[in-house]
């Protein structure tokens with residue numbers, strides 16, 4: 001169904017299909033910006049994380065395979081991920097384009113995407129890269145604090161600080177940091193995720209579709225700059 005369906009959507013779509021690939025480290029605000037762009041540009045936000053979760057919920061054979069890989073802490077094999085994205089791109093609402101979020105994660109996946117799009121007489125139109133320096137990523141990713149009495153009372157030392165340091169506004173209980181959010185754990189995660197992301201960034205820079213937007217400005221300004229640059233590149 002995959003390639004035939006992709007070829008189907010290609011007919012008549014000409015060169016106007018907008019395939020936008022979001023790039024950015026964890027904590028750069030990529031998901032939030034992808035959602036805002038999807039709304040502003042009237043394109044579907046295709047998050048591979050959400051596709052994986054939907055697949056697992058569907059309880060299909062493929063969904064179970066995906067679940068096993070994720071449970072084992074492994075990456076989902078490219079062939080599964082690429083097939084899943086191909087199916088999603090073949091859906092009707094993606095005929096005018098998509099905002100891809102979380103894919104491609106490797107150069108091999110980026111090449112697979114190019115191949116897939118070429119079959120449908122299409123290509124990646126723009127790759128916005130939301131750039132945030134590592135120290136700021138760390139501050140964002142390690143800033144979460146949780147109430148020791150009620151774990152629904154959430155704070156963030158940078159974006160949503162409590163009135164008094166380390167104390168819950170609601171019940172006065174002490175706040176703590178989850179081990180997952182510790183600097184050591186977050187640094188380890190970034191050390192694993194950033195090098196392959198930089199390779200993908202370089203790949204798209206080589207194809208002249210990449211542009212950088214500083215991610216250390218207020219989110220609304222990031223959105224504005226992204227829209228201006230995307231529109232300049234995809235409508236002429």
Ligand SMILES: [Zn+2]
Nearest residue numbers: 147153168171
């Ligand atoms: Zn509390």
